[in-house]
Amino acid sequence: MRFVIVTGMSGAGKSTALRMLEDMGYFCVDNLPVQFVGKFAELINMPSSEVTKVALGIDIRSGHALEEMGKVLDDMKASGFKYEVLYLDASDEVLVKRYKETRRSHPLAKHGRVDSGIEAERARLTFMKKRADYILDTSPLLTRELKAELEKIFVNNQKYRNLFVTVLSFGFKYGIPSDSDLVFDVRFLPNPYYIDELRPQTGNDKAVQDFVMETEQAVQFLDKLEDMVDFLIPNYIIEGKNQLVISIGCTGGKHRSVTLANKLYDRLKKCQDYGLKVEHRDIEKDSLRKR
Structure with missing residues (x-):
């Protein structure tokens, strides 16, 4: 029963x-x-x-x-x-x-x-x-x-911890998400916006991802971010926290932040101790403003 x-x-x-x-x-x-x-x-x-x-x-x-x-x-x-x-x-x-x-x-x-x-x-x-x-x-x-x-x-009787993690990309020009717990600024990375063929694409596209991740700084940032999140999450679980929003921002929320949010999500999803999702808050706003 x-x-x-x-x-x-x-x-x-x-x-x-x-x-x-x-x-x-x-x-x-x-x-x-x-x-x-x-x-x-x-x-x-x-x-x-x-x-x-x-x-x-x-x-x-x-x-x-x-x-x-x-x-x-x-x-x-x-x-x-x-x-x-x-x-x-x-x-x-x-x-x-x-x-x-x-x-x-x-x-x-x-x-x-x-x-x-x-x-x-x-x-x-x-x-x-x-x-x-x-x-x-x-x-x-x-x-x-x-x-x-x-x-x-x-149904599946999987082990469950009371924590749901959202990895959220955003653009600083649209404001920092109010529900953020951790905020990271990746505007130090080269911006695909200034490459004509990459400008209309997003961090969901391979060409943009390759451009962003070809820099040593992007790889190091992702490694260090993953290491910190892996340290923090078990402690948040012990503390009883049930929601964690990790916000990663660039200028417009379309290229760099989307790429890094996707990459962090890919690394974290191997763990089954918490729920996980990735969201891109501002990915379409640049194109909408130009209409």
Whole structure:
């Protein structure tokens, strides 16, 4: 029996995650009253039960009864019942944006501001986050990427650390990404922009990559960056960090930064201890400005 409790912030993707888990063969129940959770666990774990995988959604909709969930989990653990807690999170900025896009009201905001409801919800869910076996920050994730992470944990049973790494290229002339944890400037490298045949291409093209990486400085930079990231990530995992954004910038975010971001991604993807993606924030902005 695999019993997963899906919880976390409203707007972080719990309903989506439950639908995905259902597609993966889990028997899913959402918003079951907290008072019934223990009894439900007993019934689902009876020898006559044919259900082997369960996902149970519990969140702020439980109202004040949510406070009883800690005791429920303690009782389940004391009885020898094994469960896992998946906590879905997202940054305040992303949650506010999602609520504005869907035009839904936050369950704790009532007629007030969304961010005040988010703040109150974080405080009330702190005890559940501390109990979580898996913390997924969905801020940087596309739907397919969330699905891949869930499959890794709950289908393929791969070892999972609560960290998702985004390698992000950007252009300094468009501003440093506000969610950056580590920022690296590669404007010291020769710029393909000044080569006529390379100017319209990007760091996704082999010709640009070859031009950037043919310099000794680019190779040394990449080696040293990989070495530092390999040192930092295990320590971030120990510290409990669940999202790391490594931003690499050049002037326009089209050539050098894209090349180095791709190369760093290629080197890091061999490790299975954390989620990983590469993004190019400003790669198309130069061409858009010229239209």
